[in-house]
Amino acid sequence: MLDLVQDAIPRPYHHGDLRAALVRAGVELAREGGLAALTLRAATRRAGVSAGAAYRHFTSHEDLTFAVGAVALSDMARSIERRQAEVVSGNDLERALAMLRAVGLGYIDYALDDPGNFEVAMFGLFTLAHTSLEPARGDRGLTPYELLVDAVTHLVALDVLKAEQSFTVAITCWSTVHGFATLATRGPLRELPREALDEQADDVVRTLVAGLLP
Amino acid sequence: MLDLVQDAIPRPYHHGDLRAALVRAGVELAREGGLAALTLRAATRRAGVSAGAAYRHFTSHEDLTFAVGAVALSDMARSIERRQAEVVSGNDLERALAMLRAVGLGYIDYALDDPGNFEVAMFGLFTLAHTSLEPARGDRGLTPYELLVDAVTHLVALDVLKAEQSFTVAITCWSTVHGFATLATRGPLRELPREALDEQADDVVRTLVAGLLP
């Protein structure tokens, strides 16, 4: 309905940057209804354009989904960076541990803030090689996974982890926060108020990271 | 095609136990193609029956999905029980810890053995109150979640956990194994051979449970 008002201002025949507009629309759709709501037709509708127009910019529905997922991943990376920016005090080891916890907490923050795009990000991540996503980066130029690996690598540099443990540790951390995010978003924790979830997340991540040390 | 051969034997007009047959078909469909493949029409097709017949036994597509999810949960419960049956040696504390690890490992076993039904189970679990599922029980009469709570409660009884920690501990454990199952099933671990995943799962669960103790 509101779209009609916007459309009353006659859009020029050429949109200008339809690709970006479709991705933006896709992000909105995912935010409102998750992966299932992210359709090509809905995105073109929201951009005020005919359905076929999408094919000038995306080869398929999957293609749009990946593009939206990449935006989601870069938002997630920024969410992690925000948590990491708070890490200032302590000695080297304490800071390194706090940085790893920040990866987990930023991951969970993002999932709680925007469960729909979290779902899209995971879909894209899990069906595409996650390393090849160029736009899926935060302000430091790293993807969420790379931020995790970076934090783990610091612990290796400080000699609290052995290099050959890195991968297992990274996967363990990812498992825990991913599982928590899912449970908190769609599972038995979904009724809890946000502050209780944040507290719970803190407990879980703290326990996890503490358990990694010898 | 093969169905035609089966249908050559004329099925009586009344099926006998169509409800069970549809659930069985649903489980097969989910095993082959996950939640997305679990449709009413496909299930009736597989049962060799017209599409409308399903509505004599299920009120909706969701209704069938829940029924399949309940079977999946009970299979998962049995998978956990299988792991727990292996726990025999050690003192009380050691056995209690091993029983908790067995919950996690059985959960992961099930997800790796049947990722499609794992997905269905989670859908059902996450959209329905998981406590109300009557058929979702294993041989001990408990749902997977109840098996988890049971194992945690034992640790409380042995005074290694405080009662008020139970819920947080249960959720932390669930988070980790759920996340691991997802990553191993559809995520970056999905290419790894089964034995490597089993080993990794063992590491993760061992680390997790060890980290819960004071």
Add this chain to the structure above:
DNA sequence: TGTACATCAGTGAACGCGCGTTCACTGATGTAC
């Protein structure tokens, strides 16, 4: 034991839905001369 009838499981045709995708087209843009 036999018949009449209510019950109800399964049929098959139909409905509307929204989707992804294609295609001949139209309208705007920008480049070559």
Add this chain to the structure above:
DNA sequence: TGTACATCAGTGAACGCGCGTTCACTGATGTAC
């Protein structure tokens, strides 16, 4: 600066698809007498 034309972004109508769901029906079953 002006015109011809190639380019290509966006149109709109159409396609087929499989889905969930409904409904008047038909055929089998079992119960009452």
